[in-house]
Amino acid sequence: MIDVLRAIVRSLRTLVIDGVSSALEATDRLLRLGYDWFVGSLHALHGSAAARILIGVSIFGLVTSNFSSRGYSYGAAWTEQFRVPPTSFAAMFPFVEIWKWAATPAGLTSVFIVVIVASIGLILGFATQISIIALLVFWVALSQLTTYTADQSDNLIRIALTFLLISQSHRVWSVDSWIRSRRERSVAPAGQVATVAHNVAVVALMCQICFVYVSGGLYKAGGQAWAGGWAIYDPLHVKQFSTWPELADLVMTFGPAVAFATSLTVLVQTLFPLMLLNTWSRRIALVVMVFFHIGIGVFMGLPWFSLSTLALDALFIRESTWKRLVGAPAAFTSSVRKDLEDVRP
Amino acid sequence: MTRTPTAARFPGSIRQVVSGLLIIFLAWHVFASFLWIAPPTPLREVVPGTLLQSYMIPWFGQSWSVFAPEPINGDNEILIRAELRPAGESSVTAWINATDIEYQLAYHNLVPPKAATMGMHQAADFRNVWTKLNAEQQASVTRDLGQDADLKAVLTDEDGRLTEAARAYIAQEERTRAYATEVAYAVWGSRVTAVQYLVQRHPIVPFQSRNDSTIERPDAIQYVTGWRAPSSTFDASDESFRKTFLDAWRSYKERNK
Numbered sequence: 341m342i343d344v345l346r347a348i349v350r351s352l353r354t355l356v357i358d359g360v361s362s363a364l365e366a367t368d369r370l371l372r373l374g375y376d377w378f379v380g381s382l383h384a385l386h387g388s389a390a391a392r393i394l395i396g397v398s399i400f401g402l403v404t405s406n407f408s409s410r411g412y413s414y415g416a417a418w419t420e421q422f423r424v425p426p427t428s429f430a431a432m433f434p435f436v437e438i439w440k441w442a443a444t445p446a447g448l449t450s451v452f453i454v455v456i457v458a459s460i461g462l463i464l465g466f467a468t469q470i471s472i473i474a475l476l477v478f479w480v481a482l483s484q485l486t487t488y489t490a491d492q493s494d495n496l497i498r499i500a501l502t503f504l505l506i507s508q509s510h511r512v513w514s515v516d517s518w519i520r521s522r523r524e525r526s527v528a529p530a531g532q533v534a535t536v537a538h539n540v541a542v543v544a545l546m547c548q549i550c551f552v553y554v555s556g557g558l559y560k561a562g563g564q565a566w567a568g569g570w571a572i573y574d575p576l577h578v579k580q581f582s583t584w585p586e587l588a589d590l591v592m593t594f595g596p597a598v599a600f601a602t603s604l605t606v607l608v609q610t611l612f613p614l615m616l617l618n619t620w621s622r623r624i625a626l627v628v629m630v631f632f633h634i635g636i637g638v639f640m641g642l643p644w645f646s647l648s649t650l651a652l653d654a655l656f657i658r659e660s661t662w663k664r665l666v667g668a669p670a671a672f673t674s675s676v677r678k679d680l681e682d683v684r685p
Numbered sequence: 686m687t688r689t690p691t692a693a694r695f696p697g698s699i700r701q702v703v704s705g706l707l708i709i710f711l712a713w714h715v716f717a718s719f720l721w722i723a724p725p726t727p728l729r730e731v732v733p734g735t736l737l738q739s740y741m742i743p744w745f746g747q748s749w750s751v752f753a754p755e756p757i758n759g760d761n762e763i764l765i766r767a768e769l770r771p772a773g774e775s776s777v778t779a780w781i782n783a784t785d786i787e788y789q790l791a792y793h794n795l796v797p798p799k800a801a802t803m804g805m806h807q808a809a810d811f812r813n814v815w816t817k818l819n820a821e822q823q824a825s826v827t828r829d830l831g832q833d834a835d836l837k838a839v840l841t842d843e844d845g846r847l848t849e850a851a852r853a854y855i856a857q858e859e860r861t862r863a864y865a866t867e868v869a870y871a872v873w874g875s876r877v878t879a880v881q882y883l884v885q886r887h888p889i890v891p892f893q894s895r896n897d898s899t900i901e902r903p904d905a906i907q908y909v910t911g912w913r914a915p916s917s918t919f920d921a922s923d924e925s926f927r928k929t930f931l932d933a934w935r936s937y938k939e940r941n942k
Contacts, residue, residue: 374708375704375705375708378704378707378708379704401796405796405797405798406798406799406800408798408929409790409798409799409800409929410925411924411925411926411928411929412800412803412925412926412928412929412930413798413799413800413803414799415925416803416926417863417867417918417923417926418860418863418864418866418867418916418918418926419803419807419860419863420860420863427743428742428743429743432743445925487806488799488802488803488806488807489799492747492748492749492751495745495746495747496747498744499745499747502744531700532700532704533700533703533704533707536703536704536707536708537707540707540708540710540711543711543715544711544714544715544718547715547718547719548718548722551718551719551722551723551749552722552747552749554723555722555723555724555749555750556749556750556751556753558723558724559724559749559750559753559754560752560753560754562753562754563753563754563755563756564754564755565755565756565758565892566753566754566756570892570893571752571755571756572756573892573895574755574756574757574758574889574892575752575756575757575758577758577889577890578757578758578759578760578889579760579784579785579788579805580757580760580761580788580802580805581757583791583792583793583794583795583797584793589895592892592895593895593896598892638795641791641794641797641801643795643796644796
């Protein structure tokens with residue numbers, strides 16, 4: 341009897357030990373796989389460069405389109421923004437110094453100029469890291485001078501810049517990489533820590549944009565106007581978001597089209613991360629998002645808001661696609677050159 | 686010049702530790718961002734104390750309930766008129782819609798400046814605090830107040846107390862008065878002796894009636910205040926305000942000829 345019990349206990353023990361050890365092995369394999377993904381190579385290198393360029397264009401566009409009326413908006417006196425810090429950033433080092441500095445017209449102008457120069461640096465990938473640090477100080481300070489100019493793209497751009505700083509977005513499509521490749525025969529590969537930091541930045545920004553879309557969709561889903569299929573009509577008829585009222589009227593005439601666009605907005609926003617899992621649905625999601633943001637940018641007068649969101653969408657475009665997109669014009673010019681050479685007598 | 690790759694500068698074990706820490710940081714950041722960006726749920730309670738809030742605010746602060754649950758469906762506007770001092774008698778100007786004039790800066794503009802929506806923001810802020818006043822307070826702010834009269838005195842109740850709502854209102858009215866003063870000085874110059882502003886919310890034509898030409902746009906809901914002395918914080922020489930506002934006004938008049 342005792343022997344039978346002991347045999348049962350023994351076999352149970354081996355079963356438990358086997359089970360635990362294989363579970364541990366699987367976890368270990370998974371962790372190793374994850375770790376290797378981060379350590380192995382730079383992911384979304386061209387995507388991050390595209391994000392860098394588009395974020396740069398967003399900032400450049402924002403500051404240049406506000407430059408001539410800067411005293412009226414960012415430098416307004418009646419809002420009392422230079423008497424008490426209007427945001428928590430404006431009370432914080434180093435932003436508080438720029439806040440004090442920007443209180444005079446000449447000070448504000450100089451902050452604008454620093455931001456314009458740094459955003460050009462970001463677009464060109466020239467002194468990329470220094471440009472990003474300058475923007476993290478001067479652009480963040482500028483965007484927080486007053487709540488009257490604030491919108492969510494200010495936050496998105498700040499978060500994007502933070503992670504671009506630790507990325508390797510300057511390795512392609514940049515003056516920095518061009519200079520380096522001229523100086524040295526071969527460009528040194530990124531070290532392990534730099535590689536991991538880059539991949540961490542890419543994943544953080546991918547998650548960021550997914551959360552933005554999904555929560556945007558979820559917040560909307562509860563609203564009567566969204567469920568009823570006319571939500572996009574409303575803001576397009578409020579002056580603040582209607583820079584082309586005639587066009588808005590025209591587009592809104594046909595009810596089913598309004599309902600289609602309204603529902604598509606909620607659906608694609610909410611389903612965005614799931615649609616990324618499959619190649620075809622990923623393409624559809626990205627194409628819909630591009631048109632969605634062109635619509636917001638043009639019809640609602642929010643071009644820089646739209647562009648900063650699209651900048652992060654760029655991370656989801658495959659490396660091979662970016663290379664093809666860039667390769668196409670190069671292949672075209674070289675074939676034209678070849679044709680020209682052929683016709684030459 | 687030769688460059689040492691990072692690999693050669695750090696010993697292997699340090700590289701491993703730093704890499705691991707970076708990945709752990711990422712896991713935390715993604716989790717925290719998820720909790721912060723998603724509509725709030727009790728899931729936030731798994732992060733102890735105020736850790737989530739103090740990690741996300743201010744640097745990662747953000748809110749994505751834009752146009753949700755209900756998108757904006759009315760214009761927030763500020764209308765302004767002034768009392769002028771010609772030699773001898775005083776005269777009252779016609780109302781001008783200051784927010785509509787500002788909006789001209791964005792009209793048919795692919796890259797509109799933020800200047801186009803300054804007054805709209807103030808109108809929305811004003812409306813928020815006005816609607817929180819009680820009926821008695823709302824009636825008392827329609828009184829005309831001269832140079833020496835104090836809004837605080839008007840809103841103090843019988844027990845000599847100033848309610849939270851009254852305090853918030855005073856701050857926003859002061860700001861609206863400052864804005865109206867800037868507009869009045871820009872348009873009518875130093876002849877201005879008093880200003881009056883009319884904040885309103887003008888609902889749009891509802892979607893259901895958009896193709897029906899017999900339906901008129903709903904009336905604006907107005908938040909009335911009395912005449913006020915010009916804000917003493919400003920003299921008549923805020924060049925940057927005047928230049929931008931008058932530019933907008935010129936093209937506004939051109940368009941509405």
